[in-house]
Amino acid sequence: MHFLAGFAFVGCLLLVFPGILWAQPAAEAERTLVVGVYHNPPKLRAAEDGSPSGILGELLVEIARREGWQLQAVSCDWIYCLRFLLEGEIDLLPDMAYTEQRAESFSFHQVPALYSWSQLYGEGGVLVTDITDLANQRIAVLSGSVQQSYLEQQLQQHGLVAELVPTESLAEGFALLQAGRVGLVAANHYFGQQLAGRHQLQASPWLFQPSQLFYASRHGQQLDLLQQIDTYLQRWQQQPDSPYYQILSRWGAAELESSSMQQHYRNLLLLMVSLLLVVFGGALVLRWQVKEKTRHLQASEARLNTILDTVDAYIYIKDKKLCYQYVNKKVAELFQCTADEATGHNDFAFFDHATAQQLQANDRDVLDRGERKVREEENTSIDGRLTRHFLSVKIPLCKPDGEVYALCGISTDVTEHRQQQQAIHQLAFYDALTGLPNRRLLLDRLQQAFALHQRQQQQGALMFIDLDHFKDLNDTLGHAVGDELLVDISNRLQQGIRSCDTLARLGGDEFVLLLQELPDDEQRAWQRVQVIAEKVLQLVNQPVQLQQQPYQLSASIGVAMLSDGDSVDVLMQRADMAMYDAKGRGRNRVRFFNQHMQVEVTERTVLTNRLRQAMEKEELYLAYQPQFDRRQGITGAEVLLRWQHPDHGHYAPADFIPIAEATGLILPIGQWVLQQSCRLLADWAKEPGCQHWQLAVNISPRQLHDAHFVEQLTAILQQTEAPAERLLLEITESQLLEDTELALKHIHQLAAMGIRFALDDFGTGYSSLQYLKTLPLKQLKIDASFVRDLLQDSSDEAIVRTILALGQSLELEVIAEGVETAAQFKALYQIGCRQFQGYYLARPGTLEQLYQHSPSHPG
Numbered sequence: 001m002h003f004l005a006g007f008a009f010v011g012c013l014l015l016v017f018p019g020i021l022w023a024q025p026a027a028e029a030e031r032t033l034v035v036g037v038y039h040n041p042p043k044l045r046a047a048e049d050g051s052p053s054g055i056l057g058e059l060l061v062e063i064a065r066r067e068g069w070q071l072q073a074v075s076c077d078w079i080y081c082l083r084f085l086l087e088g089e090i091d092l093l094p095d096m097a098y099t100e101q102r103a104e105s106f107s108f109h110q111v112p113a114l115y116s117w118s119q120l121y122g123e124g125g126v127l128v129t130d131i132t133d134l135a136n137q138r139i140a141v142l143s144g145s146v147q148q149s150y151l152e153q154q155l156q157q158h159g160l161v162a163e164l165v166p167t168e169s170l171a172e173g174f175a176l177l178q179a180g181r182v183g184l185v186a187a188n189h190y191f192g193q194q195l196a197g198r199h200q201l202q203a204s205p206w207l208f209q210p211s212q213l214f215y216a217s218r219h220g221q222q223l224d225l226l227q228q229i230d231t232y233l234q235r236w237q238q239q240p241d242s243p244y245y246q247i248l249s250r251w252g253a254a255e256l257e258s259s260s261m262q263q264h265y266r267n268l269l270l271l272m273v274s275l276l277l278v279v280f281g282g283a284l285v286l287r288w289q290v291k292e293k294t295r296h297l298q299a300s301e302a303r304l305n306t307i308l309d310t311v312d313a314y315i316y317i318k319d320k321k322l323c324y325q326y327v328n329k330k331v332a333e334l335f336q337c338t339a340d341e342a343t344g345h346n347d348f349a350f351f352d353h354a355t356a357q358q359l360q361a362n363d364r365d366v367l368d369r370g371e372r373k374v375r376e377e378e379n380t381s382i383d384g385r386l387t388r389h390f391l392s393v394k395i396p397l398c399k400p401d402g403e404v405y406a407l408c409g410i411s412t413d414v415t416e417h418r419q420q421q422q423a424i425h426q427l428a429f430y431d432a433l434t435g436l437p438n439r440r441l442l443l444d445r446l447q448q449a450f451a452l453h454q455r456q457q458q459q460g461a462l463m464f465i466d467l468d469h470f471k472d473l474n475d476t477l478g479h480a481v482g483d484e485l486l487v488d489i490s491n492r493l494q495q496g497i498r499s500c501d502t503l504a505r506l507g508g509d510e511f512v513l514l515l516q517e518l519p520d521d522e523q524r525a526w527q528r529v530q531v532i533a534e535k536v537l538q539l540v541n542q543p544v545q546l547q548q549q550p551y552q553l554s555a556s557i558g559v560a561m562l563s564d565g566d567s568v569d570v571l572m573q574r575a576d577m578a579m580y581d582a583k584g585r586g587r588n589r590v591r592f593f594n595q596h597m598q599v600e601v602t603e604r605t606v607l608t609n610r611l612r613q614a615m616e617k618e619e620l621y622l623a624y625q626p627q628f629d630r631r632q633g634i635t636g637a638e639v640l641l642r643w644q645h646p647d648h649g650h651y652a653p654a655d656f657i658p659i660a661e662a663t664g665l666i667l668p669i670g671q672w673v674l675q676q677s678c679r680l681l682a683d684w685a686k687e688p689g690c691q692h693w694q695l696a697v698n699i700s701p702r703q704l705h706d707a708h709f710v711e712q713l714t715a716i717l718q719q720t721e722a723p724a725e726r727l728l729l730e731i732t733e734s735q736l737l738e739d740t741e742l743a744l745k746h747i748h749q750l751a752a753m754g755i756r757f758a759l760d761d762f763g764t765g766y767s768s769l770q771y772l773k774t775l776p777l778k779q780l781k782i783d784a785s786f787v788r789d790l791l792q793d794s795s796d797e798a799i800v801r802t803i804l805a806l807g808q809s810l811e812l813e814v815i816a817e818g819v820e821t822a823a824q825f826k827a828l829y830q831i832g833c834r835q836f837q838g839y840y841l842a843r844p845g846t847l848e849q850l851y852q853h854s855p856s857h858p859g
């Protein structure tokens, strides 16, 4: 029993850790070959020092010596040798019979190294002359061997029932025969002959499975080496005094010697049996067997212990009571005791209670099911100070009859790997600055929430939260302060949400809140989201102290209910759309997605595509609206962009300019407007009647903030030779709000070149005196809205008067725009306005129409 358990134990360990048990001295070796050596004497066996021995072993050693190959021998049972060869753990396996099936997985050389056949061996009285004698027999066969496949096939062909008992080695087969567990054992004649002689077994007269024996490598590997082996075999098999025949005769002579000794032994035994009775003979045989096996086991155990104590894994055997029966050095180190001290104790002696309970549950599973299990285990030491993660492979150890008697565990410490995995996970799914889930994780959770909504109609909402003017703050106060602010906002928002909700940061100042577990009723769910959104606004609105200054932030929030979209992408787009709508409506507010937004976006997309082509197709042109002095003489004109689409007619600038702005198309379009305007100024400079006229050109915020704007306008002025001082760039206050520093820099650079600036829509924005002081302005433009209600609304009149007074004191020209009636003109004139623009005087038109308003112009 012990002997058989040993087979299982060795198998379990060698299966996982094939060890190099013998290596040739490496002095002049050029090539290292790992050779599998299984016990199949006289063809193959491991010598005392572990080196390959037997006929094929010595033959290989001789070839290797001549070729300068370094051999490293791995001692393994046949079945594991095969597996190691397949898995590339070993390079070469001697003593493999060629079959077509094997040729699919292994490569063989050409010249057979040996010829062999198989026989069946049994106690005297079992006579096998042909296949039919195998009916109802229990026959031990080497697992995965040619004998096994041949016998299986033959039994099936002849419709015979016999039990083939697979063994891991031939020795195990003969041990089963000795123990009376099988009636016959199948083996090649080399091995069988030896064992039969030794154990008084009878060889069957039925010879089967003649085979050619080769050295084999993993399929397609070591082909040059196999060729070399062929060269030696071919040469040596033709020379009677070659090493081939010397080795053969050495092992053949040993065999003969062994046979003749056996004969002598048999005679002696017969004599002894007759003299000392069967009892003494039986005892002797038994003692010899025990001694042989003990020696074999001790040698294997010593070799194994060396391997087990050097591998970087925790290896142990636990009995059915879950007490350690064996621990390797690593386990003993972990338990801070010797291997002997660990033996006999269970996990409660080494781990904390919860760990021990979990380990025992895992172990029981393996023992009860009799199945190999792989699990990740988290083990905390008994003092609770150290927790490590292990990947544990646990294999049940079974007796030949299948009964599980222990388990063998191999655990690898994967703590660092786990930590790395966690770090990678953190990087992959969380935002590095705030620690909030990132886009990837949000999408994952949204996907789940959406699936739940579709399956069970569970309500949910997606909230896009964008901080207003965060970019300005970031640019002004620096990115470190910006980061601090984002962390602060994320903490505030996190405190205000429930654990079932997900707050994520998509990047920059974009936060997204996924709300789940809302009331089933759609209306109530909507109301709950409204309340939460208001709360978010309040949280953002709370003043924050940055660089000793209090700041109050606001956010624009867009909401899409999960029922608003039919996919995650659509939902994201819709929440984003709603957020932009909130921004467009003045920021610091919440907007829920509605279909109008969708229509607007669709229309905007269509318009964007048309606008992209408009420039190429020359559908854009310029209109000129004259500007007048108090005597209604022309002082110049405002250049106004127009778009005439061949199919869809005239598009209003108020519709397409914001799109051009948002898409960046305003940059090439604006450049074209400036080129046209400068050409016209250059032409006017040559005409005495209009030399003094100026052209007012609207500049969009995008242009003013563009890094190449100054450079491009300088180039245009140089190319056209237009007088810079006749160019008046109209800017609005709102333009200056975003990235003020860069805008001011560009304005000052252009003013230094002589270009003049007008502040458009004056009075409608912040009307900051600060701008009036710091900007190199030449003109203020009273917004048309004040002119429109001038006659009805006294406060509008007061504003107009104030603007005029401001202009006077700051020495700025003031022009009123949107003058539509004679009454407005008169009223403006009476309160001191001296420059005018509006439909009353002239509508925007062609150049010809402009010239018609000036009698002095030759055109």
Ligand SMILES: Nc1nc2c(ncn2[C@@H]2O[C@H](COP(=O)(O)O[C@H]3[C@@H](O)[C@H](n4cnc5c(=O)[nH]c(N)nc54)O[C@@H]3COP(=O)(O)O)[C@@H](O)[C@H]2O)c(=O)[nH]1
Residues within 6 Å of the ligand: 625, 638, 639, 640, 641, 652, 653, 654, 657, 670, 673, 698, 699, 700, 730, 760, 761, 784, 817, 818, 819, 820, 837, 838, 839, 840, 844
């Ligand atoms: N960045 C650029 N913006 C441009 C350019 N061309 C125009 N625009 C801007 O588009 C907005 C709408 O312009 P538009 O429809 O051309 O309207 C202008 C005038 O036609 C209109 N106007 C002029 N007089 C009157 C009037 O008596 N009544 C009345 N109802 N409207 C009148 O006012 C617009 C000019 O406004 P302003 O620029 O503020 O002086 C408009 O914001 C343009 O700025 C361009 O090339 N680039």
